[in-house]
Amino acid sequence: AQSVAQPEDQVNVAEGNPLTVKCTYSVSGNPYLFWYVQYPNRGLQFLLKYITGDNLVKGSYGFEAEFNKSQTSFHLKKPSALVSDSALYFCAVRDGTGANNLFFGTGTRLTVIP
Amino acid sequence: NAGVTQTPKFRVLKTGQSMTLLCAQDMNHEYMYWYRQDPGMGLRLIHYSVGEGTTAKGEVPDGYNVSRLKKQNFLLGLESAAPSQTSVYFCASRGAGGTTNTGELFFGEGSRLTVL
Numbered sequence: 001a002q003s004v005a006q007p008e009d010q011v012n013v014a015e016g017n018p019l020t021v022k023c024t025y026s027v028s029g030n031p032y033l034f035w036y037v038q039y040p041n042r043g044l045q046f047l048l049k050y051i052t053g054d055n056l057v058k059g060s061y062g063f064e065a066e067f068n069k070s071q072t073s074f075h076l077k078k079p080s081a082l083v084s085d086s087a088l089y090f091c092a093v094r095d096g097t098g099a100n101n102l103f104f105g106t107g108t109r110l111t112v113i114p
Numbered sequence: 115n116a117g118v119t120q121t122p123k124f125r126v127l128k129t130g131q132s133m134t135l136l137c138a139q140d141m142n143h144e145y146m147y148w149y150r151q152d153p154g155m156g157l158r159l160i161h162y163s164v165g166e167g168t169t170a171k172g173e174v175p176d177g178y179n180v181s182r183l184k185k186q187n188f189l190l191g192l193e194s195a196a197p198s199q200t201s202v203y204f205c206a207s208r209g210a211g212g213t214t215n216t217g218e219l220f221f222g223e224g225s226r227l228t229v230l
Contacts, residue, residue: 105156
């Protein structure tokens with residue numbers, strides 16, 4: 001069965017510093033991995049995805065994620081954090097059934113401190 | 115382009131009451147989903163639909179029913195609400211996309227339900 005783990009409930013980073021939000025996964029077959037962001041009182045918004053190809057995936061708002069097959073990780077990164085990046089971030093993995101449903105991690109709250 | 119629209123946005127129910135949440139999408143998407151979001155538990159899939167007239171159970175289907183009579187609408191019903199169903203409910207949709215489908219979901223803004 002597929003699953004994702006986000007080991008940190010909360011990440012704090014100073015504005016201008018690099019940020020990392022961690023995600024590890026477990027899936028049979030090839031992993032299809034996603035990051036979504038949720039701003040207060042809003043629905044989730046797609047940030048980026050890894051399907052195949054380069055291990056470094058670039059997405060919206062300057063975010064990128066690094067796929068590491070040997071460590072089964074898909075960490076979200078940004079070189080320089082902005083206060084406006086403060087939000088709830090979810091990692092997700094697509095299941096291997098015909099329905100291709102997404103299963104989400106528990107979320108990591110990122111706070112960027114001015 | 116409205117995307118995915120959920121109604122109502124807020125609702126307070128008493129235990130045992132029934133209600134229906136409506137999700138409408140204007141992107142001609144085949145797949146539609148209902149998730150619930152609870153603190154510390156992320157999003158959990160309640161029911162989903164792979165096309166008009168079809169529905170299937172997700173991770174946490176008990177206490178909920180769904181219908182997809184029209185392609186653009188996906189209804190989530192609670193026949194007898196319980197306090198454990200207090201949550202924020204999100205509807206999402208995606209296109210079929212064939213072999214190029216990569217699973218990107220489009221979400222509504224959520225419906226906050228409180229059951230007293």
